[in-house]
Amino acid sequence: MADRYEPSTFESKWQQRWADEELFATREEEARPKFYGMDFFPYPSGAGLSVGHCRNYVPTDVICRMKYMQGYNVLHPMGFDAFGLPAENEAIKRKTHPAPMIDQYAANYKRQMDLVGISYDWSRSFKSSDPSYYKWTQWIFELLYKRGLAYRKMASVNWDPVDKTVLADEEIVGGRAERSGAVVEKKWIPQWFFKITDYAQQLIDDLDTIDWPDGIKAQQRNWIGRSEGVQFTMKVSFEAERGVGHTELGVGEKSRYDLDADPERQTPNAERQLGFDVFTTRIDTIFGMTFCVLSPEHALVDQIAARVSLERQGAIREYRQQAKLLTDTDRTAVNREKTGVFTGAYAVNPANGKHVPIWLADYVLATYGTGAIMAVPAGDQRDLEFAVKFDIPVTPIQNPPKEFFAQFLKSWEELDYESALRSYHEDPRRYPQAYVAKDVPLIDAGEYTGMLFDEASRRLGEWIEALGIGERKVQYKLRDWLISRQRYWGCPIPVIHGAEGELQLVPEPELPVYLPPVDHYEPAGDGSSPLAHIDEFVNVCDRDGRLGRRETDTMGGFACSSWYFLRFCDPHNDDEAWSQKAADYWMPVDCYVGGAEHAVMHLLYARFWTKVFFDAGLVKVREPFLRLQNQGQVLALTPYRKPKEGEKLDIGEEGILISFDEAKTYEEGDVLWRWSRMSKSKGNVVTPDEAKEQYGADALRMFLLFVAPFNADVNWSSEGMQGSVRFLSRIFRLITDLQPLYESDWRTLLAFEELDNPAKELRRATHQTIQRCTEDIDRFQFNTYVSWLMKYVNSISDVAGAVKSPSRAYGLAVSEAIETLILLLSPGAPHSADELWEQIGKTGFTYREEWPAYDPKLATEDTMTIAVQVNGKLRDTLDMAVGSGEAEVVEAAKASKKVQTHLEGKTIRKVIYIPGKLVNIVAN
């Protein structure tokens, strides 16, 4: 018998028994409810798992284990996100092929996951690079293609010069590639896209139906970036003169503005009226328009340039050239001085007929809206800066309030609102701050003068629609998902370029298009895929038996991870990606756990695909993940030193990273210890292997659960691990000490016993603990789940310590407590639970036992502690029998000596009684 926690003597033994018994094989029994719990599947890196990964896997494991014990059919799978850049880059670095390398790494991940006792059903595992899996990824590509959701087009795309491939917008952070950190360049090449924009509105709306962290939902809403406004066409004129005013235009006079809305389709015919579209969310400010801006890439620019002086043409060409050379990062840098050039043409403001100059400026992006704006410098900071720099007039749209002017003065006393307003009207550029509000009436806005945003916007929108020059429109920032990668290690795109250059899908029976086994697969770097240089792969007969070319781009890794949760439902199906029956049974995922860094990548793409599957009738759910939780990171102390003379720090670094060995060679004060995320490059990784070796798997599990709230970051400490060992040891000792009293048939016997005091107290603790642990696991409050267990162990010890001669009832209550403690411990510390279960003479596994149920009657206290306050301040506490009435309690409260001291000389005005909790006597 073990009276302390000695993991080396039993943890491996139980892991072996679980495996032999296939304890975690998924069961599907009609009578039971299902529970689908899942972790983000990892890319298996050569560095192996750190305890940081365990912070993701252990809590999910606790939930799944409890759900199983509660009688659910549990699906708790794990697989590997094997395709993609990280794997390929690592293989290149190691001069090996990614396929065998990934197999080896995945095997190591599995070994480590087993080491900490995670209850995965390995029989359902797969890698996204398995042909039996990517066959169906290709099948889904074809599904998207057939539904008009996959297309190929020339586009200006993000090119990562380090990884030598294009990347999706979601993979770019602040102008740099998320993976390689390289500043991305623009490349104009044909690329494959998935039309996620078709689902923009649904992707926003359905966020309301799922239980996800607010932050992730907000990030997705932000990324999709919906805004409502008006898009309308403006005529181009080459004369600066003023035209007719708005009031002279009758509604219905469409002919005057009847021009081709798409500038690309316009012929450079001098007789033809040029025009361009703009999008605005503030149509109410249209009377304040004093210029227009086209992005340098705008298609209309050539046509305008063709009709202006040579001098202007030169300036335009030069400016466009300049803009081309800038990276997106430079171009969109904050506080960048505005640049631009006047085109020589004018736009006609449809609201008042005024001609305003059309400028070219790179602060207007070609990729958003129409690539052109109406500029209202009074109300828009960017437009104002531009107007100031290029000396363009500013027309006020609203009268700013006093506060607006006050910010330009040293004190309020100086403010003379009347004269400030007068000077603002003379020239708003004196105040370098744009002002616009929704609840301030418009000025100088024709018949809309005096209206507020809501009314003016609505009526101007109606007017523009009636005039036929535009419409109210919803605009999204979200752009289509760029899926092609010019890299080897990914899922081949199942498309053939026919002899005529037309696109043909590879016929379904011919799937999968195998990734060819090759010796050299390094990226070419010229924008072509390595597959393009493999003749046997490229050359292929097309549908009509003519020579065609295979598509040589592969799909980015996020394609593979956008449906794997469906494959887990039916992983060995050779005929379908998944069977309808299996998906209907298991989907949606009830609980999905992983890092917050995938907020707008994986999590958005997976939602998109699920919606497509729903529309195709392949699944019955609109959302894949019902509940999402993000675990906090595990941070480790990492040594840095101060930079020496001439050394520069990387952005965001606080010192020069040094190794732990190197740190020892420095004086104590010269080493800066910082908490940073565990990573191989920082040399601060603690592996589950070492943690298990030193402290045991269960101690590691309990520590990770207890140390902080689930979603908070954790500072790794061995002291905390030691505490966890101590706690488990206390349990072993406690159960060993109490075991002589243990009777296995306590359940039937207890019913006949009158409970004495220690027995009653013990049972109360038992049933309270069952309730709290169960609720807290469901609420993802694993730290308090562990606290309740600790408190429970303390209570059992305290009661046991006070009992001199144990009664029969007490012995039975102890028996109940022993079993309950072991079972409640089981999800968190399953090895110890099974070992203790065996120690008390049981056979089998706690995993197969029923989760304890609590009896509310037994959990109820029989005395209640009443807090007694005088004027809201605690003065005394009273122990009263449960069931004491209000009168009785208030009486006792008033009788308290301590209370009376504070009531002296005062009159009681009011007494508040909260049943079972508190009396507050209000007196003065």
Add this chain to the structure above:
RNA sequence: GCCGGGAUGGCGGAAUGGUAGACGCGACGGUCUCAAAAACCGUUGUACCAAAAGUACGUGCGGGUUCGAGUCCCGCUCCCGGCACCA
């Protein structure tokens, strides 16, 4: 700038508007030991007081609602994460 989240003892953190600091770590004192480690027992928010009793103060800051606020409302500060010239 915008969007999200947060701020509670020496530390990690508990707390359906109702006794703030559960549980743990650390620290201090003790038991055991030749000694140490481990283990066990006790103390541990701050101030006043020799101590106890007691009193006052106390959940980032300033107001408010309430019999009662860590919790709700208004206005700030700082920290973390995300987005950012998106018209």
